[in-house]
Amino acid sequence: MNSIFSAPTLAAIPPEDEALRVPVRAFLEKALRDVPPDVRSRSWLGFDADFSCALAREGWIGLTLPTQYGGGGRSGFARFVLLEELLAAGAPVSAHWIADRQTAPLILRFGTQAQRDFYVPKIVRGEAFFSIGMSEPDTGSDLAGVRTRAVLNERGWLLNGRKIWTTNAHRSHYMVALVRTSGTAKDRHKGLSQIVIDLSLPGISVRPIRDVAGDAHFCEVLFEDVQLSPDALVGAEGAGWEQVTAELAFERSGPERIYSSIVLADTWLSEMQRAQVDHPVVREVAGRIAGRLAVLRAMSLAVAARLDRGERPDLEAALVKDLGTSFEQQLPEWIADAIDAVPEAPASDALTRTLAYVTQIKPTFSLRGGTRQIMRGIIARGLGLR
Known part of the structure; x- marks a missing residue:
C-alpha cells in the first residue's frame, strides 16, 4: 500500500564506487602515518598544497567533473566515498576543497566556454x-546586503569593497565573489553578480585573521580600484543571487557537515579499546555517536544522490547542515564527559590536545556555510511555514 508514511528507499553506494575506498584508504594510511590526531583533526581546514597536488596526480580532484576538462567523469557516489575517507583520516584537504566542491561546478554550469577551458583543468590538476x-563586514550572514561593487568601464570591471571570513584567501590564486553590479544594498537580491578575481592583481590587500586556536584560515580582503577584465563576470549580470544559492547547496550538503569531529571520536574510541575500558558511560556515548552518525550519513548520502541526478535539494541540504553541525558540536562535549566519568583511564596527551582543539573551534561549525538561524529559515520556507 502506497502512503506518504511509507519508508523511503535509502540511497546506496554502487559497488564500483564503493571499491574506490580501498585505494584511497591505502594512500591515506601511507601519507598520514606520522601525523598526530590534533593536526589531523583540522581536516578540511588543514592546508597542504603538496598533499592536494598528490591527490590530483591520483585523479582524485575533480572526480565528478567531465573528462573533457581532465575530470574523472565519476558519479557523486564516488566523490562521497572519497570525501568520507579523506575526512575520516583527517587529511589536509583545504587547499583544493573549495575549488573542487563548488567553484568548478559553478563555472561549468554558468561560465563561458573560455572560462571552463581556462579554470577547470587547472582546478583538476591542483594548480x-x-x-x-x-x-562582508557589518552584514553577518545577510548576503543580500552586499556592498562591494564592480562597475563596468571601458577596460572591464572596476572593483571596490571588502570581504571577510574568506577561507584561505591568503593562499589562494583566485576568488569567486558576490558583488553588486547595479543598484544599492536596499535592492537586496537585485543587481548582484558573481565575478572571478585574480588575487595577484594590484589594489588587493589580504589580511589573515587568527582564530581562537591560533590558526590563520580566515581573511579580510580589501579591493581598492581593482581593474578586472570583461570576462571576469560569471554567468549573467544581475543573476548572482540565483547562482550563489545553487552554489551553496554544494557547500551545505557534503559529509564535511557531519565529520568535522570524527578524528576526535576515533582517537577517543581507540584509547578506550586499548585500555580495555568497559564502562556504561563509554558504551552509552559510543552508541550515541554511532547512532547519530548512521542517520546523518544516510541523510547526507540521500542529498548526494539528488545532486548526482542534477536536482537542487536546497531544503534537504540545509536540514543536513543544521543537524550535522549540531552533532559535530555536541560530540566533544560527550567525549569530555566520558573522560571525566572514567578516571581510571586518563586521556593521553594526544587525545587531550585533540579534544582541546575541537572544543575551541566547534562554535565555527554552525557558522560556516550559513548560520543555524539562516538554515532554519530555509527549512521553514521549504516546509511552507513562513
Whole structure:
C-alpha cells in the first residue's frame, strides 16, 4: 500500500564506487602515518598544497567533473566515498576543497566556454586554489546586503569593497565573489553578480585573521580600484543571487557537515579499546555517536544522490547542515564527559590536545556555510511555514 508514511528507499553506494575506498584508504594510511590526531583533526581546514597536488596526480580532484576538462567523469557516489575517507583520516584537504566542491561546478554550469577551458583543468590538476567572497563586514550572514561593487568601464570591471571570513584567501590564486553590479544594498537580491578575481592583481590587500586556536584560515580582503577584465563576470549580470544559492547547496550538503569531529571520536574510541575500558558511560556515548552518525550519513548520502541526478535539494541540504553541525558540536562535549566519568583511564596527551582543539573551534561549525538561524529559515520556507 502506497502512503506518504511509507519508508523511503535509502540511497546506496554502487559497488564500483564503493571499491574506490580501498585505494584511497591505502594512500591515506601511507601519507598520514606520522601525523598526530590534533593536526589531523583540522581536516578540511588543514592546508597542504603538496598533499592536494598528490591527490590530483591520483585523479582524485575533480572526480565528478567531465573528462573533457581532465575530470574523472565519476558519479557523486564516488566523490562521497572519497570525501568520507579523506575526512575520516583527517587529511589536509583545504587547499583544493573549495575549488573542487563548488567553484568548478559553478563555472561549468554558468561560465563561458573560455572560462571552463581556462579554470577547470587547472582546478583538476591542483594548480588553481579558490576562495569564496560572500560575507562582508557589518552584514553577518545577510548576503543580500552586499556592498562591494564592480562597475563596468571601458577596460572591464572596476572593483571596490571588502570581504571577510574568506577561507584561505591568503593562499589562494583566485576568488569567486558576490558583488553588486547595479543598484544599492536596499535592492537586496537585485543587481548582484558573481565575478572571478585574480588575487595577484594590484589594489588587493589580504589580511589573515587568527582564530581562537591560533590558526590563520580566515581573511579580510580589501579591493581598492581593482581593474578586472570583461570576462571576469560569471554567468549573467544581475543573476548572482540565483547562482550563489545553487552554489551553496554544494557547500551545505557534503559529509564535511557531519565529520568535522570524527578524528576526535576515533582517537577517543581507540584509547578506550586499548585500555580495555568497559564502562556504561563509554558504551552509552559510543552508541550515541554511532547512532547519530548512521542517520546523518544516510541523510547526507540521500542529498548526494539528488545532486548526482542534477536536482537542487536546497531544503534537504540545509536540514543536513543544521543537524550535522549540531552533532559535530555536541560530540566533544560527550567525549569530555566520558573522560571525566572514567578516571581510571586518563586521556593521553594526544587525545587531550585533540579534544582541546575541537572544543575551541566547534562554535565555527554552525557558522560556516550559513548560520543555524539562516538554515532554519530555509527549512521553514521549504516546509511552507513562513
